[in-house]
Amino acid sequence: MLATEHLAFGYxxxxxxxDVSLGVAPGEIACxxxxxxxxxxxxxxxxxxxxxPLGGTIHIDGADATNxxxxxxxxxxxxxxxAAATSFAYTVREIVLxxxxxxxxxxxxxxxxxxEKAESALxxxxxxxxxxxxxxxxxxxxxxxVLIARALVQECRTMxxxxxxxxxxxxxxxxVLSQLRRLASEGVSAIIATHEPDHALAIAxxxxxxxxxxxxxxxxxxxxxTTESLSRLYGVTVDVIESAGSRVTVPRLGPIGTS
Amino acid sequence: MMARWALLVAALVAAVIVxxxxxxxxxxxxxxxxxxxxxxxxxxxxxxxxxVLFNIRVPRVLAGALVGGALAISGATxxxxxxxxxxxxxxxxxxxxxxxxxxLAIVLHLPVVAIQAFAFAGGLLAVIAVYGLGSALRTRxxxxxxxxxxxxxxxxxGAGLSLLKILADPYNQLPTIxxxxxxxxxxxxxxxxxxxxxxxxxxxxxxxxxxxxxNLMSLGDDEARTLGVDVRRMRLIIVGAATLVSAAxxxxxxxxGWVGLIVPHICRNLLGSDFRKLGPxxxxxxxxxxxxxxxxxxxxxxxxxxxxxxxAFCGAPFFVWALAAGRKGWS
Numbered sequence: 001m002l003a004t005e006h007l008a009f010g011y012x013x014x015x016x017x018x019d020v021s022l023g024v025a026p027g028e029i030a031c032x033x034x035x036x037x038x039x040x041x042x043x044x045x046x047x048x049x050x051x052x053p054l055g056g057t058i059h060i061d062g063a064d065a066t067n068x069x070x071x072x073x074x075x076x077x078x079x080x081x082x083a084a085a086t087s088f089a090y091t092v093r094e095i096v097l098x099x100x101x102x103x104x105x106x107x108x109x110x111x112x113x114x115x116e117k118a119e120s121a122l123x124x125x126x127x128x129x130x131x132x133x134x135x136x137x138x139x140x141x142x143x144x145x146v147l148i149a150r151a152l153v154q155e156c157r158t159m160x161x162x163x164x165x166x167x168x169x170x171x172x173x174x175x176v177l178s179q180l181r182r183l184a185s186e187g188v189s190a191i192i193a194t195h196e197p198d199h200a201l202a203i204a205x206x207x208x209x210x211x212x213x214x215x216x217x218x219x220x221x222x223x224x225x226t227t228e229s230l231s232r233l234y235g236v237t238v239d240v241i242e243s244a245g246s247r248v249t250v251p252r253l254g255p256i257g258t259s
Numbered sequence: 260m261m262a263r264w265a266l267l268v269a270a271l272v273a274a275v276i277v278x279x280x281x282x283x284x285x286x287x288x289x290x291x292x293x294x295x296x297x298x299x300x301x302x303x304x305x306x307x308x309x310x311v312l313f314n315i316r317v318p319r320v321l322a323g324a325l326v327g328g329a330l331a332i333s334g335a336t337x338x339x340x341x342x343x344x345x346x347x348x349x350x351x352x353x354x355x356x357x358x359x360x361x362x363l364a365i366v367l368h369l370p371v372v373a374i375q376a377f378a379f380a381g382g383l384l385a386v387i388a389v390y391g392l393g394s395a396l397r398t399r400x401x402x403x404x405x406x407x408x409x410x411x412x413x414x415x416x417g418a419g420l421s422l423l424k425i426l427a428d429p430y431n432q433l434p435t436i437x438x439x440x441x442x443x444x445x446x447x448x449x450x451x452x453x454x455x456x457x458x459x460x461x462x463x464x465x466x467x468x469x470x471x472x473x474n475l476m477s478l479g480d481d482e483a484r485t486l487g488v489d490v491r492r493m494r495l496i497i498v499g500a501a502t503l504v505s506a507a508x509x510x511x512x513x514x515x516g517w518v519g520l521i522v523p524h525i526c527r528n529l530l531g532s533d534f535r536k537l538g539p540x541x542x543x544x545x546x547x548x549x550x551x552x553x554x555x556x557x558x559x560x561x562x563x564x565x566x567x568x569x570x571a572f573c574g575a576p577f578f579v580w581a582l583a584a585g586r587k588g589w590s
Contacts, residue, residue: 011399048485074487081482088344088477088532101475102487109471109535134531154486 001026001061001189002047002077002158008055009039009046009213015054016042017213024158024189024206029180031200031221032193034210035234040193043210044160047191049073061157074102078151080161083143092138092146093131096121099153121152125179141172148179152188159183159190165199177203197225197238197249209233222247263529267543271324274550278320281558284311318449323553324546325452326444326508327518329459331545333501334519335526335537336466339477340497341402344527348505348519351409351498355416356385357509362423362436371446374439375510379458382506388412390498401480401494441565442513444553451511462503465496466538473497473534515549515566517574522548524581 003023010016017039024030034040045051047058049070058065060076078099096118097110104110110118122128125145135143144164151159164180165173180190181203194200200207200221207224209217211233217224230238230249237252280286284307286294294312297304333348341350349355360381364374389412393405427433466473472493475483480490505519526540549566552573556564 045481048481050481050484069487070484070489071487074485077485079482079485088339088342089527090474090532094474094531094533098475098478098486101472106472107468 002191003059004047004056005059006056007043007046007053007058009042009051010054011042011051015213017210018055020056020210020213020215022191022208022215022218024191026157026189027184027187028189028205029184029203030189030191030206030208031204032191032208032210033195033197033200033225033233034193038210039213040210041162042213044079044162044191044193047160048077048079071102074154074156076156077158077160078154078156080144080147080151080159080164082162082164082166083140083147089134089136091131092122092127092133092135093118095135095146096149096153099150102154117153118149121149122146124152124183125149139172141168141175144168144172144176145179148176148183152183157187157189159188161190161192163193163195165194165196173199197230197240201225201247201249225249264540267540267547271543271547271550274547274554275320275324278323278550278554279312279316281554282311282316286312314449318452319444319447319553320550322447322452322455322511323444323550325456325459326512326515327522327549327552328542328546329463329504329508330515330518331522331526331541331548332463332466332538333505335523335534335541336473336497336501337519338523339473339534340494341406342477342479344524345520347516348501349413349514349516350406351389351502352385352413352416353382353502353505354509354514355413355420356388357382357506358440358514359385359416359420359423361439361510361513362420362427365432365435365439366423366427375451375454378510379506382509383502385412385416386498386502386506390495401491438565439513440567442515442567442570443556443563443565444512445557445563447511455507455511458507459504462500462507463542465500466504469493469497470534470538473538474532477532512566515570517570517578518545518549521574521578521581524578528581 001024005021007020008015008018009020020043022030032040042051046053049068053066060068060073065073097114100110100114100117104114119128119131122131125148127142127145127149130138130142135146138146148159165176168176177199184190204221207217207219207221208215209224209229216233217229225240227238227240230240239250239252240247241250276288276291280288280291286308294304294308296302298313330348337346337348337350338344357378360377361374364377369377389405389408392408392412393401396404396408398404424433424436427436472488475486475488476490476493476497483490522545523537523541526537526544530536530540552570553566556566556569
């Protein structure tokens with residue numbers, strides 16, 4: 001569980017955004033939508049403790065997290081980065097094991113129990129068979145699941161995910177999204193930055209719209225993600241239509257006014 | 260997996276045995292065993308064997324093993340820290356600083372002890388300067404700033420080195436300087452080992468204790484922090500330990516390149532990138548590599564070939580082969 005109140009964020013004296021009050025309850029998925037440069041990455045860095053907040057508060061699991069150590073924060077909140085290739089060829093097992101870091105003393109190496117936790121996390125996201133594979137040889141979707149397994153091994157209650165489905169093909173997107181939905185039902189909440197309003201409509205309990213560092217929309221995805229709000233947010237015309245019982249977005253090509 | 264480790268240990272043991280037995284006064288293995296038993300039990304030992312074996316060869320081979328292992332593990336450590344498999348232990352200027360220190364001592368006609376002390380201090384000071392500069396320049400990418408500071412300070416020290424070479428006496432000092440810069444174990448004595456070994460061990464202990472955490476540093480600062488790592492403190496400890504190790508070795512042997520680059524590469528191919536295995540493996544393979552190279556250096560030609568020359572001769576072609584054969588350890 002994570003919640004911010006009137007959070008201001010940015011780099012040093014350069015304020016990127018302010019007055020952001022958002023949150024995610026246990027077992028919920030929240031999606032953060034916003035155009036490039038709206039401050040999503042800076043906001044996430046602040047939530048993760050990589051940047052100090054410039055104002056307002058961040059509460060994690062009910063406690064004020066402003067002065068938490070990286071270790072304390074890592075036990076509650078896990079970061080799931082985009083599945084970029086790493087510099088070194090670690091095996092899947094070695095990468096997932098790294099999630100045990102916040103639970104181990106500085107000079108310790110992972111124990112048998114830690115190894116077992118890594119294996120069960122791999123099984124939980126359905127990639128138990130990949131343990132011995134070298135991560136650089138996996139597909140983007142598999143690498144993303146590896147990083148989700150690493151977050152589970154952290155025993156976090158909230159995952160912060162930066163465009164987890166970017167650069168994945170359709171099949172892998174669906175696989176990753178349904179894993180997230182399933183994990184949420186097991187109590188692991190997620191705050192997900194995404195460029196896909198459809199994903200928010202499909203899996204989120206809550207949607208937040210960020211524009212120029214301020215929230216311009218907050219609520220149930222079906223209420224927040226509308227033709228008007230998306231068109232205003234992205235500066236292009238987007239229709240939200242009903243199809244087979246669920247809502248989907250259909251962008252109109254061409255600049256505003258010509259359509 | 261156990262078989263691979265046994266192989267690595269066996270290779271080192273074999274290299275050490277060959278290293279102490281060959282030379283102008285060759286010793287067979289029974290003679291070696293006999294001499295060793297005699298030395299330990301205080302039995303009868305000819306003065307010639309005693310001198311050749313225990314005053315010259317054993318210290319030299321042990322120093323070679325220590326230097327090779329130390330350079331290799333600090334290379335592997337820096338590669339993880341800087342997230343680049345082509346980084347060598349002198350990226351933060353330790354060799355440049357040690358060279359300037361040693362050459363300064365040579366130009367000032369100081370004794371060997373002072374040359375070593377100046378080299379050690381020079382290596383440490385260079386890295387402290389680089390690290391201080393990197394921390395003072397506050398930017399969003401501390402690792403990149405550290406590398407660029409290393410290049411800047413290295414260039415500055417290199418200029419100082421060139422200047423000292425011009426000023427040096429071309430008949431007495433310049434050959435000594437050249438020889439030092441090419442690296443050699445020829446002058447290594449038991450006394451050198453006595454001061455070098457403890458410093459190297461002090462540096463090795465944290466590197467081996469942190470062997471798992473070093474993996475986390477290779478994910479980059481932001482990701483490591485979200486996994487609970489205090490990256491700034493961790494980097495300081497790792498750089499400090501690796502610098503102690505490499506400065507102590509450079510001070511006794513001069514600049515020996517390539518070991519810190521190719522040995523980690525071989526080990527990555529053999530055992531993968533996990534530093535829990537990579538760290539100890541680089542120690543063993545680095546020790547073996549330098550003992551072999553040093554044995555060749557003093558036996559294949561009538562004159563002794565500098566280590567820096569020979570390790571490049573052996574290392575460069577091997578490195579090209581490793582590149583061509585596959586890049587399993589990194590991408």
